[in-house]
Amino acid sequence: MSGSFQPGLENVIASETEISYLDVEKEQIVLRGYDLIELAKTVTYLDVVSLMLDGSLPTHEWRNALELSLKTEYGLPEDALTILRLLPQQTHLMDALRTGISAIAGYDQDIEDRSREANYRKSIRLLAKVPQIVASSYHASMRQPLVEPRQDLSYSANFLYMITGKVPSEMEEKTFDQSLIVYSEHEMPNSTFAARVIASTQADLYGALTGAVASLKGTLHGGANEAVMKMLLEAGDEEGMEPLILGKLTRKERIMGFGHRVYMKKPDPRAMLMKEALAALAAAKNEEKLYRMCVIGEEVMNREKGLYPNLDYYAAPVYYLLGIPIDLFTPVFLAARTVGVCAHVMEQHANNRLFRPRVLYKGPRDLHPNSASVGS
Ligand SMILES: CC(=O)SCCNC(=O)CCNC(=O)[C@H](O)C(C)(C)COP(=O)(O)OP(=O)(O)OC[C@H]1O[C@@H](n2cnc3c(N)ncnc32)[C@H](O)[C@@H]1OP(=O)(O)O
Numbered sequence: 001m002s003g004s005f006q007p008g009l010e011n012v013i014a015s016e017t018e019i020s021y022l023d024v025e026k027e028q029i030v031l032r033g034y035d036l037i038e039l040a041k042t043v044t045y046l047d048v049v050s051l052m053l054d055g056s057l058p059t060h061e062w063r064n065a066l067e068l069s070l071k072t073e074y075g076l077p078e079d080a081l082t083i084l085r086l087l088p089q090q091t092h093l094m095d096a097l098r099t100g101i102s103a104i105a106g107y108d109q110d111i112e113d114r115s116r117e118a119n120y121r122k123s124i125r126l127l128a129k130v131p132q133i134v135a136s137s138y139h140a141s142m143r144q145p146l147v148e149p150r151q152d153l154s155y156s157a158n159f160l161y162m163i164t165g166k167v168p169s170e171m172e173e174k175t176f177d178q179s180l181i182v183y184s185e186h187e188m189p190n191s192t193f194a195a196r197v198i199a200s201t202q203a204d205l206y207g208a209l210t211g212a213v214a215s216l217k218g219t220l221h222g223g224a225n226e227a228v229m230k231m232l233l234e235a236g237d238e239e240g241m242e243p244l245i246l247g248k249l250t251r252k253e254r255i256m257g258f259g260h261r262v263y264m265k266k267p268d269p270r271a272m273l274m275k276e277a278l279a280a281l282a283a284a285k286n287e288e289k290l291y292r293m294c295v296i297g298e299e300v301m302n303r304e305k306g307l308y309p310n311l312d313y314y315a316a317p318v319y320y321l322l323g324i325p326i327d328l329f330t331p332v333f334l335a336a337r338t339v340g341v342c343a344h345v346m347e348q349h350a351n352n353r354l355f356r357p358r359v360l361y362k363g364p365r366d367l368h369p370n371s372a373s374v375g376s
């Protein structure tokens, strides 16, 4: 059999795509021809949603129409909320999110239709409902009242409001919106690959997204943002950072929020944007200590391992200062990434070939049942 084995499929081209590309040489994340960081500085998350699903940046009218379609789809079936309330209190919120997405799948009349139009409609519904599943799963786990979506707030402000119960300030809303943009899409990470593999059997969008949630939970992927915040809290202050990291490195532990399969020895441009956002937010909230701790961690890791922070490293303290509970950091990442996953599933369904790779078999051959001492 021909074909070479690349552990972890490193550098293997898995798909053709028109959605995004990590141009490591130019240190640029290309999103349908635009630079993701430029987009994050100049447009809103809903503009990026439109860019990803419609293929171009929207006019003002189109963007307003998109916002209206999303708001029309706000709200969750009462039975789905009951399912979230019935989950054991210790349920990981990524598992609750996975359950919530599965629970609403059966309500979607378009579920078995793989056409572009039906997948578009489902994407809008998911974008409208996933933030409420995220927020409700937290409140349900805390056995506290759920927060209903508000039509008078922007998409991002409403998302943050449903989590914290407080209407965000203009700065908080803008910073959160920017974080959703940088989390929205990133070419072929494990979760998107998982979704495309699932979609390639002609499975539906809800199933593919559920698979992406399961993938994103892992600490080598999205789960790192929660782990970063726990590390920062464990360090406590500026003095605590260096010894904590050095201790972990001595014990050969991985430092969460550093390194990346594609960038590895280069900075993740998204992390640098979130670093700027953290500096501004920390100054506004008189929390500069947190920013300084992160900078110390970055310097230590660069000196000791030559590694740079990835997005999760700086998104974590930003979310902390926005008042998001740590257990929701990864679910919020998934909510932001829903649009990217939807775009990839639409692309996969539009031009499908079943994913079915081969193996390099290392086990025994030519054994015979009669020569083994079965059951003796
Ligand atoms: C938004 C996101 O999902 S970004 C990813 C978020 N995940 C994390 O932050 C978890 C921490 N980081 C990591 O574990 C890794 O950097 C990954 C999983 C992201 C990428 O890993 P891979 O591409 O598989 O790289 P690999 O594991 O081969 O690492 C290469 C070398 O760098 C080291 N290394 C990589 N990341 C780290 C880290 N965070 N801390 C310590 N050492 C690290 C490895 O130990 C290895 O060293 P060695 O060659 O001496 O054995």
Ligand SMILES: O=C([O-])CC(=O)C(=O)O
Binding pocket: 183, 185, 186, 188, 189, 190, 221, 260, 261, 262, 310, 311
């Ligand atoms: O690209 C990856 O492998 C992981 C990542 O940074 C993301 O999904 O945002």
